[in-house]
Amino acid sequence: MVNLDPDIIPDVAEVDDKTLTIRWPDNHRSQFPVSWLKEMQFSNMSEDPVSTPVRQFWGNEMQHNIPKFSFADILHNDKSLHDWIEALQVHGLALIKDAPHKEGAIHEIGNRISILKTTNHGDTFQVYSKPKASNLAYTNVELGLHTDLTYYAYPPNIQLLHCIKQVQSKGGENQFCDGYKVTEDLRHIDPEVFRILTTMPIDFRNARTDSGKVYHMKHRSPTIQLFPDGRFKAISYSDSNRAPYVQIPVKDVHTIYRAMKMFNTELYKEENKIEIKLVEGEIASFDNQRVLHGRSSFTVTETSTRHIEGGYIDWDEACSRMRVIREKMRNQKPL
Numbered sequence: 001m002v003n004l005d006p007d008i009i010p011d012v013a014e015v016d017d018k019t020l021t022i023r024w025p026d027n028h029r030s031q032f033p034v035s036w037l038k039e040m041q042f043s044n045m046s047e048d049p050v051s052t053p054v055r056q057f058w059g060n061e062m063q064h065n066i067p068k069f070s071f072a073d074i075l076h077n078d079k080s081l082h083d084w085i086e087a088l089q090v091h092g093l094a095l096i097k098d099a100p101h102k103e104g105a106i107h108e109i110g111n112r113i114s115i116l117k118t119t120n121h122g123d124t125f126q127v128y129s130k131p132k133a134s135n136l137a138y139t140n141v142e143l144g145l146h147t148d149l150t151y152y153a154y155p156p157n158i159q160l161l162h163c164i165k166q167v168q169s170k171g172g173e174n175q176f177c178d179g180y181k182v183t184e185d186l187r188h189i190d191p192e193v194f195r196i197l198t199t200m201p202i203d204f205r206n207a208r209t210d211s212g213k214v215y216h217m218k219h220r221s222p223t224i225q226l227f228p229d230g231r232f233k234a235i236s237y238s239d240s241n242r243a244p245y246v247q248i249p250v251k252d253v254h255t256i257y258r259a260m261k262m263f264n265t266e267l268y269k270e271e272n273k274i275e276i277k278l279v280e281g282e283i284a285s286f287d288n289q290r291v292l293h294g295r296s297s298f299t300v301t302e303t304s305t306r307h308i309e310g311g312y313i314d315w316d317e318a319c320s321r322m323r324v325i326r327e328k329m330r331n332q333k334p335l
């Protein structure tokens with residue numbers, strides 16, 4: 001930009017079948033292959049298909065149609081790795097089967113893409129069911145449908161939950177709901193509730209001590225975030241991380257709670273949610289800002305405990321991996 005003159009006019013411009021040659025006023029000569037110019041022509045600069053996938057919204061018919069991938073294939077086969085990320089983009093939910101029954105599988109998948117997204121929980125987090133837990137996730141009580149880390153300005157995009165040990169008793173099922181499908185329904189059922197959820201900010205906070213460090217994290221955002229053109233950007237919804245205060249005019253308090261209640265009711269409709277009990281070695285992967293997740297209560301005994309390892313990956317690195325694999329398969333250079 002320092003040396004750019006946007007008003008410069010070439011002295012001479014000549015084109016043949018293969019090359020455009022330009023002579024500039026300072027006698028500098030530039031040559032551009034016609035094929036390269038065709039690739040770069042302005043009218044062809046459409047949106048990157050990897051960054052803007054065509055999403056397919058789903059209800060409880062997904063119960064029997066969850067895309068499934070093998071852990072070994074994702075680790076050793078580029079096409080499988082690509083197709084798994086693509087399934088996450090399109091459906092927001094995919095199962096990875098036959099992972100080892102021990103910690104570390106999440107790291108292996110993260111390394112296949114690039115790196116895991118580290119949060120103040122660490123690069124991965126362990127969810128053990130334990131009797132005297134301070135974090136709700138570590139108890140055996142029901143966890144309502146939510147998105148993770150709503151108190152972050154940049155919450156993680158993709159979440160992985162690896163079932164290392166599962167309770168043998170009843171309970172401990174994971175619930176999932178396509179928040180974009182529910183929101184799209186709401187847009188038609190009650191446009192005013194949709195407007196409120198997409199515009200009125202909600203406060204989230206997390207105050208805790210973890211590994212000797214004291215945190216007080218805060219962020220506020222509307223429940224449903226849209227891009228200016230109306231496309232979905234993200235959902236932020238978490239009962240347990242919603243702040244005890246509501247920084248909105250008192251006249252709006254009833255309105256916002258009524259809207260959130262309606263959203264919550266839609267999430268829990270039978271037609272919208274699915275429930276699966278992960279078996280040991282299965283990894284649930286989902287779009288943390290689209291697919292809300294929850295967990296039913298379960299019983300912990302001396303012989304029946306539960307251990308989940310979780311981690312996050314961001315779309316930036318996942319989409320980069322998809323592009324690189326596509327370019328490799330098509331023998332293309334990155335544009």
Ligand SMILES: [Fe+2]
Binds near residue numbers: 146147148293
């Ligand atoms: Fe969670």
